[in-house]
Amino acid sequence: MWHGEYRHPRLVDVYDAEYPWGWEDDFFLSVLAEHSSSRVLDLGCGTGRLAIAMAAAVHEVTGVDPARASLDAARRKPGAERVRWIEGSVESLPARAFDAAFLTGHVAQFFVDDAEWENVLSALRRALDDGGRLVFDSRDPAGRAWEQWNPEDSRRSVVLPGGEVVEVWTEAAEPGGDGVVALTHHYLFRDEQELTSSARLRFRSEEEIRDSLWTAGFRVDQLYGGWGREPVGLSADDELIVIAVAETRGV
Known part of the structure; x- marks a missing residue:
């Protein structure tokens, strides 16, 4: 089954048990707390672990995922009633509706084709207010x-x-x-x-990520190599963790 761990109820249970709260979740919550971000998008929210925690921190959170079985599991969790759950994709997002958008769990790597990734970034830029932040992780191909x-x-x-x-x-x-x-x-x-x-x-290099973000209207504010905010290449985590800002650019 394609992406069965998100779509098959039995595999969703395994996924939820294998991936409890971790230090990457602590990282994302700390990033959220650094700026005023009352309207938050969790794109590819899966079974809702992070979305529910963000909502508990008094944020208005929307969790979006195309996998119904994952959303069903999310809705059954304590605190799920604080989150607005949407079965769908990035194309359904309204304009300027969010102050921050998160793609966690390496969801960014699911967008394999360059055109698909560009469309996702463009839709996220439209969905974010000016100055809003886009936060995501991708494994470092190195x-x-x-x-x-x-x-x-x-x-x-x-x-x-x-x-x-x-x-x-x-x-x-x-x-x-x-x-x-x-x-x-x-x-x-x-x-x-x-x-x-x-x-x-898709394993994109740091240069590919930076270039695609710039083209879509984002400025990279921070880019880390590990969950302890280590520089790229200096952490055993081997991550590319991006915090980008939605910009308004003149002609």
Whole structure:
């Protein structure tokens, strides 16, 4: 199944159990607190972990995701009633409706084609008020994360809330010249049902990210390599964590 961990109810449960609150969530909340951002967009909100926390911090939060199973899981969580949930995509966003927009969990890498990424950035620029911030993470291709996505190195056990143990592993191909990596996650359940989830991820360089943001009307304010705000290339996190500002430019 394509992106099955977001679309298949059984895999959504595994995803939620495998990815509890982490220091990346602490980072995003700290960025949100640094400026006045009353209207917040969480694009690709998934099962709502961060959106609910942002709403609890007295922000007006809209969570948008195309995967109904993920949104169903989000709506069942305590505090979910504080968030406006929308099943849809970036094209449905109104103009100048937000002060800050977040794409977390490496959602930015799901937009593989350059034209698709450009359209997303353009839609986000329209949705943000002047001076609004766009915050997202993308894996640094220099870290070569795909080399660890093999059955031996990636195998792990995920314990669901009811105690069931699910065996999970990932397989990935080497990226082509376009920086795209094809991968498949495998999930083996106690009843011996095996489900798979496939995806393609785009690994963009720092230069590619900066250029695409500038073209879409953003100025990069900060760009970190790790969740402790380390410079790019100096963290074992191997991230490209971007804070960009929506600009108004003269002709």
